[in-house]
Amino acid sequence: MWIEVTQLFLNGLLLGSILALGAVGATMIFGVLRFAHFAHGDLMTMGAYFALLVVVGLNLPVMVALPIAMLMTAALAVGIDQVVYRRIRRVQPVILLISSFATALILRAVVQMIWGSSNQVYATGIQLPWRLGPLTIKPDHVLIFCTATLLVIAVHLFLSRTRMGKAMRAMSDNMNLALITGIPADRVIMWTWAIGGALAAAAGVFLGMDTRLHPVMGWTLLLPVFAATIVGGIGRPYGAIFGGLLIGCAMELSTLIIPGAYKPAVAFAIMILTLIFRPQGIIKGAL
Amino acid sequence: MSLLTAQNVYAGYGEADILQGINLQVGGDEIVVIVGPNGAGKSTAMKAIFGLVPIRQGHIEYVGEDITNQPPERMVARGIAYVPQEANVFPSLSVLENLELGAYSISGDITPRLEKVYEIFPRLRERRQQQAGVMSGGERQMVAMGRALMIEPRLLMLDEPTAGLSPRLIDETFERIREINALGIGVLMVEQNARQALGIANRGYVLAGGANRHEDTGPALLADPDVATMFLGG
Ligand SMILES: Nc1ncnc2c1ncn2[C@@H]1O[C@H](COP(=O)(O)OP(=O)(O)O)[C@@H](O)[C@H]1O
């Protein structure tokens, strides 16, 4: 029994680290721009396919393609903001939300048009898992978890040490005061999209490495990603990391008692419970 | 010389004008106080000057230049700092980060500025790692003023800096404002503690219904029986 639990917990950490990368970006975008970015899952998908482009086109290993895909997706996210969202920022947030939904559909259609709708993988062949006593761990999983951890540390250093990172936190804290202080909102917004896009790409690539690539891969992850941001307290990057890990573990561990098909429902249930009982997020303080 | 001049300013949020032709002047080394009943338009006047509420008629001059309806970013770049009445700190950021962000527009080493702010508010140095949102009202007000001072402004605009403070802290805040002014910074301040504020002011304005009612030196306004009965609570 506990072997199974430990195994699921490890799987949960893996899924959780992927969710955390998506959730940190989504929560930062919410903090700075005050809307739930529905195309975030499809940014993940785009990132995964950008990496595939590099892997197939230049015959490079996926971990080398990762930073390239992150840059491409960051540029895409900034571009989408400039073309679509920037023009409608001053209107009601619900309009932004709906147009992000449309953006999601467009991105998915683009992926289908370019890469088709069948499943694809970065590398064929089977990786031999490591055996730790009764537990099995794939080398890829360790790689994903470690890289995700490094990225999260990088985001932490950015937010806590750099002028732009602090300005970003300031803007999500108190938009009006940021304006009064002379913080250039447009530049902060661009950086928010760039970082959100890059992290989404990493999440997408990791998901593709762990499973496979298909055009709705990111969309299906959107619900757990949003759940993670809400559990962590929306607009709070550190909370989103915690939320991602919690939702990931809960989803995996739930398969002990209910069929695996209900995993997204578990994320949904946790999100609803959080909204009912602790809408400000389940951890204390204002990190 | 006049630092700031507001001339016949009309401004408001929606259709109606809240400010109906107000006139203000702040000299370079003055403390100028705006008093008046709740809803008089005092905060609106501050926001209009700082470019946060659109001015429909009239204009604002700063050291002889027209700055009407310029965005806050430009005000900061020109050396005008503003502390709003409410929500005037970044709550989840530390005291130090609040101060650093105050100097966002400044390139180069900000340590000397930080030292000056710590000299005026030693408490902020002690509590620099503290999250601003969990501090007391008095301390938050210090953070807010410290943040504004980081650009080394020539004009400091304060909206009710003593609101909600204990009598002891009110005295201390006014004392700090005098010190700041003594550094050569012009101060334009809205105050509810009108008697005390007029006590340290060079000049004062009484605003009501979005228009000037009285203006005079601080002592003269305090001595004016009309002002006393109507606006200073007898
Ligand atoms: N953001 C706003 N939108 C619409 N009306 C406002 C807003 N802020 C203030 N008002 C209105 O403007 C008038 C003046 O408000 P204000 O300038 O805050 O007064 P004071 O600071 O003198 O108490 C009030 O009638 C108030 O209801």
Ligand SMILES: [Mg+2]
């Ligand atoms: Mg007011």
